[in-house]
Amino acid sequence: MNYKRHLVIASALVVPVTVIAYFLIAISYKLPFQGSAEAVKIDVMMQAHFVLIAFLFSLVAVLMLYGLVVFRRREGDDGDGDHIHGNTTLEILWTVVPLILVIGFGIWGVNLLNELTDAEAKPNQLLVHVQGQRWSWNFSYPELGVNAPANERAMVREVDDPNDSNNIDLILPVNRPIVLEMVSIDVLHSFWVPEFRVKQDLVPGQTTYLRFTPTAVGNYKLGCAEICGGRHAYMMATVRVVSEACFDQLVVQQLPLAEADASCQYEAMPNYPDSAK
């Protein structure tokens, strides 16, 4: 058997298969809309992971399938394969190369995490107080001294049970750094808006923080991502990212929605997720 020749052919096959695999991943695992500045940065890393997944999957799958086809036992051949114990050079190679990759991703991860969790106050940042309880969310703006206004329109969520729907929206101004200071009054909860890409648990007895900068006006859905009992699935709220002017009308001045500018209405804003995937 000419192992070297087979290895070269198989390795050459890895390249097109990687491209196909990456293409399939990119269309099947399309990330949600990028609704925050953080999402843009995190998605770069996601894509890097996808490339690596596509490559490593192709590497192992192609070599294995190629080996299974080429080195299958032929009819009437009762012999054994060649007596090859191993190859120390190869073993060191496939220990060291992944190690370098892992260190690279590790350093990238540390830097990006430090950027995402940077606690230094940014100019123009807005502090929002979030309280989780079974099974609803409450929001207030301690620096402005106001609570989030009640949602006057019937729920925009279709999935919800009308009995315990959350009737308070989280209204955030677009393009301002947001700091959520979050508490829970009963059990663990978790704040997740998929379009923002970041997530943080709410812990009774502690204050936890989540920082992000929404970058696109629209209605988003917040869901609790930590099991919290019977209505966990319905512990949702609408997050409305609005223009600075609308934020001023709806939150700072506490105008009823009907009196606010037309551009601040629900219907005037895109809904995320966009179900037309």
Added chain:
Amino acid sequence: MRQLRILFSLGIVWALIGQAAGAAAGLFLVRAIRAAANLPPSAEAELVIAAMFSVFGSLLFSGVLTDWLKWCVGIETPLRHGDPDGLPAWTRYFSVDYNHKVIGIQYGVTSIIVLLVGGILAIIFRLELSWPGEQFLTPESYNTIFSAHGIIMIASILLGVGAMVNYLVPMMIGASDMAFPRLNAFSYWIAIPSAILIMAGMVIGDGWETGWVGYPPLSTIDGSPLGTQLFILGFYFNGFSSIAGAINLLVTVMIMRAKGMSLWRMPIFVWAAIATSLIQFTATQTVGAAQLMVTTQRVLKLGFFDPTFSNGLGWPAGDPILYQHLFWFYSHPVVYVFVLPGLGIISELLPVYSRKPLFGYKWVALSSLGIALVGFLVWAHHMFTSGMADVLRIPFMLATLLVAIPTGVKFFSWVGTIWGGKVTFETPMLFVLGAISVFLIGGLTGPILGTIPTDLHLHDSYWVVGHFHATMFGGFVFPFFAAIYYWYPKITGHMYNERLGKIHFWLMTPGFWLMSLGQMQVGIWGMRRRIYDYDPALGIEFTHALITLSALIIGWSVLIMIYNLITSSRTERVAAINPWGSRSPEWQVPSPLPEFNYYRPFEVVGEPYDYGVPGSVYVRDVPAAGD
């Protein structure tokens, strides 16, 4: 009459009677004491003591403690072995027996029964999730069922690991039995009442809704269902099984290997069993402590995890995150308990069907220990969004990524083993290849959860569900099924039906890929974990219908395997001594093996996987004195 006599000779019947009697005794005791002390009745206290007594009752009545109790009062008891007197031979499989092969089969059959229970639960809630909106479950019963699915599958996996380790290791190393046969039986018989407690938790006291992780405050808050308590105690007692079994295995491998079997000449599965046992032996205590702390918090109001705790004496308040650390200090390493034996099976079977030595034996052996070691340093990656100190997240992220390295060594060594071999595709080999493909999916979808920035999106999403199902199926379920088919002729002396085996494989493998890849897709699109209902706006309805369909296919394929295993044992066909052409010692002698495995002891005179060297053997009979 005879049937009745046989029925009441069975240890399993007495174990169930004992469990009921123990529960009744515990219940009565608590009621009596509280009544005598003029205290109001407490369902919680009654349940805890009844559950504890029920485990003792089960052990006592089953007879697994009898020898030890007799020793305590100075009565010697010889090690009972062989078929029971005056009863059909099959009854020994339903009673306390000290033979490692019998115990291995008891573990294996129990594992499959428990697997079916867990699988049925999965199908029930998959049907609920097929479409958005409420179908036929209430949110509370949904929570109970998915929580029970998790812990029952874990119980099944631990039983399956016990089956493989118990049956295979003494046979492979040439031992007549495990080092401590009575302790071995104890490890199995305590797993029974534990599993029953967990299942009882579903129906007694409104179930529970915490998931298998049982995080406080949800598991301790006022009004949390009583079933939670049964689940916690079942989990706790199951730990005894792991610890005792692990000690037994480690001692057996250390002192009972055949002559000439140095560490580097052990079958590779034995290395995996050592790595697994080291984890079970050292990590299980922590989760036991955590479950006891939860129990004391629920019953005695000790506030370990309660941030509002105050006893007026200035004791500090509790911390819910402390539980998560204690829990994952065990529950992450235990993931490697689940997969290392399975990966060992892959490495064990590949050389046989490739007719070629295992590529890089020492690297594969050490990679198991490497995974076990690194596995202890990564627990907090389950807590990246928990609110633990930021400074702690970084070392855990780096350690987590390191797991990729020994895992990669295994994959590349498997490819190296196939390369240049003469591969055949019998059912066990198909399941080995299926295991590699599924574990590859599971492994590759891990690092994206390990780097924290990307985990912030994927944490507690269905991506995680897809990822860990792929690791569990690739690391345990597929290799376990491969092992069942592979050693079925050794266990029964009959050959399984190859055609049905292949049908099982070709249904289950694509079914699983579809399920797991679908779960990851809905996760990345925004589906949260552990939810009873989902938002149709996410655009995930079609994928959910597919996931349910594939779950059904997997379920049916497993039933085909069970049918195959049962009917094949009734056929006349007798499997050849060595149908796979293996070099392993158990395949050099007729099946099934006798009571003490080998009539003549063997010695190791070669390498375990030296396929391709003409005339070389791994073991040969020790020449008798005077030969």
